Amino acid sequence: MKSTPLRPLFLNLILITTCLPLAAQMNSRNTPLDGPRPEIFSPATIKRADALIKQMTPEEKLAQLNQLFLFAADPKIDAAVTKGQVGSLLFVTDPTEINRLQHLAVENSRLHIPLIFGFDVIHGFRTIFPVPLAMASSWDPETVTRAQTVAAAEARSVGIDWAFAPMLDIARDPRWGRIMEGAGEDPYLGSAIARAQVRGFQGPAIGTPDHVLACMKHFAGYGAAEGGRDYDASYISDAQLHNVYLQPFHAAVEAGVGSVMSAYMDLNDVPATGNHMLQTEVLRDDWHFQGFVVSDADAVKSLEKHGFAKDPADAALRAFNAGVNMEMAIDQTAYSTLPAAFQAKQITLAQIDAAVKPILEAKIQLGLFEHPYNDVPHSQQVLNDPAHRTEALHAAERSAVLLRNENALLPLSKTAYKHIAVIGPVADNKHDTIGSWAFQEDANEAVTLLEGLRTKVGQSAKVDYAQGVQVKRLYPSFFDAIFKEPKEADWTADQAKSEYDKALSLARSADLVVLTLGEKQDMSGEAASRSSLDLPGEQQKLLEAVTALGKPTVLVLLNGRPLNITWASEHVPAILEAWYPGTQGGNAVANLLFGDVVPGGKLPLSWPRDVGQIPINYSHNLTQDYTAQAKRYWNEPSTPLYPFGYGLSYSTFAFSNLKVAEPQNKVGQPIHVTIDVENTGSVAADEVAQLYVHQQYGNASRPVRELKGFRRVNLAPHAKTTVDFTVTPADLSYWSPASRTWTEDASTFDLWSGNSSAAELHTTFTRTR
Ligand code: BGC
Helix, strand or coil, X not given: CCCCCCCCHHHHHHHHHHCHHHHHHCCHHHCHHHCCCCCCCCHHHHHHHHHHHHHCCHHHHHHCCEEEECCCCXXXXXXHHHCCCCCEEECCCCHHHHHHXXXXXXXXXXXXXXXXXXXXXXXXXXXXXXXXXXXHHCCCXXXXXXXXXXXXHHHHHCCCCEECCCECCCCCCCCCHHHHHCCCCCHHHHHHHHHHHHHHHHCCCCCCCCCCEEEEEEECCHHHCHHHCCCCCECCCHHHHXXXXXXXXXXXXXXXXXXXXXXXXXXXCEEXXXXXXXXXXXXXHHCCCCXXXXXXXXXXXXXXXXXXXXXXXXXXXXXXXXXXXXXXXXXCCHHHHHHHHHHCCCCCHHHHHHHHHHHHHHHHHCCCCCCCCCCHHHHHHHHCCHHHHHHHHHHHHHHCEEEEEHHHCCCCCCCCCCEEEEECCCCCCHHHHHCCCCCCCCHHHCCCHXXXXXXXXHHHCEEEEECCCCCCCCCCCHHHHCCCCCCCCCCCHHHHXXXXXXXXXXXXHCCXXXXXXXXXXXXCCCCCCCCCCCCCCCHHXXXXXXXXXXXXXXXXXXXXXXXXXXXXXXXCCEEEECXXXXXXXXXXXXXXXXXXXXXXXXXXXXXXXXXXHCCCCCCCCCCCCCCXXXXXXXXXXXXXXXXXXXXECCCCEEXXXXXECCCEEECCCCEEEEEEEEECCCCCEEEEEEEEEEECCCCCCCCCCEEEEEEEEEXXXXXXXXXXXXXXXXXXXXXXXXXXXXXXXXXXXXXXXXXXCCCCEEEEEEEEC
């Protein structure tokens, strides 16, 4: 958003005079608005696009702005591609079909412009990695980059040039099903994960071989849907928008992301897809974004439903004028009315040229003009590369979060247990291991938890399984048609009782129980919001009954959002959050449970005690005395069950010696912080050193804590290391609702470091002008 929107001149003058003291406090050199201008297309690409544009008719240019879904071969689409009436297709994944369509575009259309093929490559293509929320739990950008590098290589090998990822929506309401697709609640962690994903998808630059164009989405504010109801409107203050919701998007732009997807919902009563402030002022004017914006599916036509556009033609004009270059549509696009709008002089040639240019630049720089076709036999080799499965295993191991481990039940002894009961509805289902937003996986190769445990213990123990309960959505998912999970027939009441009893008697007969509870694949993701965070179905009853048997019991969670596990957190000795861990999930969990790998993941969100605490996030503001619990809720603590950044290990760590090199420093200068981390346990393990900052006073109230640095380190037993952080002036600046501009205050700051947002080791520093 421009800090000085259009307003009458006299008002500007008044503002200039009244805001002078505030303006003087700003340090414009270092505000996030003044990051590097990301040049994502080379001068040669730009020159070639300009030359191509000169040869194109207005109709040919406008045709490039159309993107259509293609689920199965369709003669209408063949004809449109042949006539050059489509710029892009999505959801075609068969390499032979992609080649066939590309031949039509390249050989038969007048200007031989190749199509760009897009697809939702969210957490893998054939090899499925943990879901994005899980990947963020690794607190390890390197692992994230490696995962998306594999995903990009697999997708590109079949001819997909463009991934509709990363999803960068900050979400603080776990009722929202899509919280699973993002990096959680925090803008700093979210930005780091955003950069890592862009690097993974695109490589060092757009056009790097075996990589794809990334598409950050959903711009912007989708994660704040009211009530957590998917697609509902978001109401976000300007300060929250700048300081929280836009941050990961800005980070991705600075990392060179090539495309953007507009969001579905209204942002403060203006639909994101018709929102000039978002799609032009923020993105292009403030951030200097050079790529292109595609709408979300049918989001242009929906402008009519919003009560914003009069009809499809009006919707097209509004989206186009807001800055949406390309329309994604399930069928006919509203943008097909743009040629008439041009004839009627409602849009100009200059606008059309500006809209088509970055699309052509992306196609050129991706090498589509030189290499429009994929090599089908080679794609099979890429998809079957065993190294990709190894990466998926590594990622799943690094993403799991150990929430509880009483009396060191974990790691499990490899010799003590002879009969293991694996119980629960998601323990032996390939799709529930993989999670939502995977369409091209080979489900057969996914390793369920039951399978992983069986492989791990081999002949040394008997592993038996009982599902116990059946869990289902009340309303079916519209994705059911696309997700290939065969639907289980509903159990009769008798069957339900007998399966439940079977599970309990299995637990009774075993000497170790691994309860695997959570959510089915279709319970998280798009159109998968819930009004409750309880374990779906009768899982809580099963949990309590099994735990009451008093056996050594481990609860493994497979899910896409924090669930209400407050009871379990008091009664079940060990809890491992595995999220939806992907193709290698079962092996990863088995390695973690038996201690061949030590958990090191941390929560990327605050874990609520129950749904009534939502929204809950650690970086809230402090008004009145927060430590007096009774001033918040009188029925339960107002703190989360587990804080942001929390996660246990099989080792223990000590933090000491928190030092700021410049305890007195100047606004505009960086700050150097060091902290010693020591592995005080007896196994080599990872710890995530985290740094939190709080500004004590200034131009506006600031959150009690904000993450401003983190590093995952591996330490041998008793080893100690010094972790250093640089806190930049941009890290300490924020968009102030008081001055309505980016501000860096002279102030005293608290600093904490440790292994969660509840870290206690504290010091301060002061910044003056
Ligand atoms: C989703 C997007 C996705 C698109 C294409 C939409 O429903 O909101 O995230 O990229 O479909 O599949």
